[in-house]
Amino acid sequence: MKPRVFRMLALTAGLLTICAAAWAHHGNVAYDESHPVTISGTVTEFVWSNPHCQIYLDVKDAKGKVVNWSVESQSPGILRRNGWTRTILKAGDQITVTLVPARNGAPVGFSGEDVGKVVLADGRVLKMNVR
Amino acid sequence: MESGAQMRTFLLGLAATVVALAASAPSFAQAGQQAAPAKAAPAPKRDLSGVWQFQGGGGAEGIPEKDMPPMTPWAKARFDLEKPGYGSRAIPGGNDPILQCDPMGFPRIMFMPLPLEFVQVPGRVLQFWEREHEWRTIWTDGRPLPVDPDPTWFGYAIGHWDGDYTLVTESAGFNDKTWLGPYGYPHSEQMRVAERYQRTDHDTIQYDITVTDPGAYTKPIVGPQRHFKLHANQEIEELPCVWSEENSFTKRIREPAAAKPAK
Numbered sequence: 001m002k003p004r005v006f007r008m009l010a011l012t013a014g015l016l017t018i019c020a021a022a023w024a025h026h027g028n029v030a031y032d033e034s035h036p037v038t039i040s041g042t043v044t045e046f047v048w049s050n051p052h053c054q055i056y057l058d059v060k061d062a063k064g065k066v067v068n069w070s071v072e073s074q075s076p077g078i079l080r081r082n083g084w085t086r087t088i089l090k091a092g093d094q095i096t097v098t099l100v101p102a103r104n105g106a107p108v109g110f111s112g113e114d115v116g117k118v119v120l121a122d123g124r125v126l127k128m129n130v131r
Numbered sequence: 132m133e134s135g136a137q138m139r140t141f142l143l144g145l146a147a148t149v150v151a152l153a154a155s156a157p158s159f160a161q162a163g164q165q166a167a168p169a170k171a172a173p174a175p176k177r178d179l180s181g182v183w184q185f186q187g188g189g190g191a192e193g194i195p196e197k198d199m200p201p202m203t204p205w206a207k208a209r210f211d212l213e214k215p216g217y218g219s220r221a222i223p224g225g226n227d228p229i230l231q232c233d234p235m236g237f238p239r240i241m242f243m244p245l246p247l248e249f250v251q252v253p254g255r256v257l258q259f260w261e262r263e264h265e266w267r268t269i270w271t272d273g274r275p276l277p278v279d280p281d282p283t284w285f286g287y288a289i290g291h292w293d294g295d296y297t298l299v300t301e302s303a304g305f306n307d308k309t310w311l312g313p314y315g316y317p318h319s320e321q322m323r324v325a326e327r328y329q330r331t332d333h334d335t336i337q338y339d340i341t342v343t344d345p346g347a348y349t350k351p352i353v354g355p356q357r358h359f360k361l362h363a364n365q366e367i368e369e370l371p372c373v374w375s376e377e378n379s380f381t382k383r384i385r386e387p388a389a390a391k392p393a394k
Contacts, residue, residue, distance in 0.1 A: 029221035030388040049376040072384045077261055077368025102388040130244045
């Protein structure tokens with residue numbers, strides 16, 4: 001009997017996942033929304049501009065080579081509603097960013113609605129939700 | 132044959148599914164169908180004033196492709212030239228007019244999941260959109276639509292109250308330079324837009340839109356229905372498309388993200 005309940009719960013979880021995916025699927029085709037990645041590194045520049053804020057950071061790849069990543073985010077207004085300020089990121093800060101990467105393999109990504117987030121060195125989590 | 136116990140288990144699971152779906156619904160769709168919160172005050176009459184936040188679902192970002200009626204040959208020719216960054220024909224990069232900070236225009240701006248403020252003054256309802264820091268006037272002083280208005284990005288709008296809680300608008304006089312949404316659907320200067328903003332409770336507007344454009348589509352485009360929630364303490368932020376900043380963004384992020392992979 002128990003397994004049946006579990007099966008129904010699994011079905012529930014499956015349905016919720018499908019619903020969430022349907023809602024999330026409005027992204028720019030340049031980015032691979034189905035494969036989010038998380039990168040850690042040192043901020044080199046934070047651009048607070050309309051309509052897209054941008055985060056640039058140096059990230060060491062698997063071989064120890066430093067690659068400068070370019071990250072698109074939301075507008076200053078959306079970020080402000082999520083608790084950001086124009087000085088919350090500064091060059092030299094250590095951060096971890098979750099983003100959807102460019103399909104072409106370039107070190108570029110979008111960190112915004114749904115999966116996007118920045119984790120600061122002190123553990124604070126910054127989201128970019130539109131609503 | 133199912134035993135009673137098996138049936139009970141099935142019903143329990145089904146109930147869990149329904150409850151979980153109901154719990155998830157407000158986060159992405161059908162917000163207007165939620166029961167009104169017990170604390171909600173009565174909605175004021177003939178008044179939409181305040182900052183309203185788009186609720187998920189209902190065609191966020193644009194009228195869904197599946198809802199688009201057949202196009203006229205003129206519109207199809209335009210459509211074939213458009214290279215959207217979103218939807219079934221999406222390609223990286225593309226030629227969406229907003230990429231060079233052209234005004235998003237009306238009604239595309241109504242589908243952005245960003246706040247919209249209503250301000251009412253005698254004879255007018257004003258709408259201010261956070262996106263683009265744009266606004267339009269809906270004239271409620273009884274004037275008719277102009278007979279041959281000069282085409283503009285946001286058109287010319289008139290409105291009246293249908294009862295105490297529904298603002299009904301009509302608009303015309305649009306130029307044909309904007310897309311209806313991010314999927315590259317055009318419209319002609321013949322486009323007319325009819326809307327209903329129904330305040331279904333203190334905190335909710337139910338939004339219905341019909342786009343009629345015989346120059347571009349063989350049938351009216353109806354919906355999708357959307358909902359807005361009152362965010363009483365929210366402020367409209369400044370979100371213009373700044374050409375110098377957009378251009379820098381394009382060079383530093385949009386083009387590298389859209390470039391053909393290096394071999």
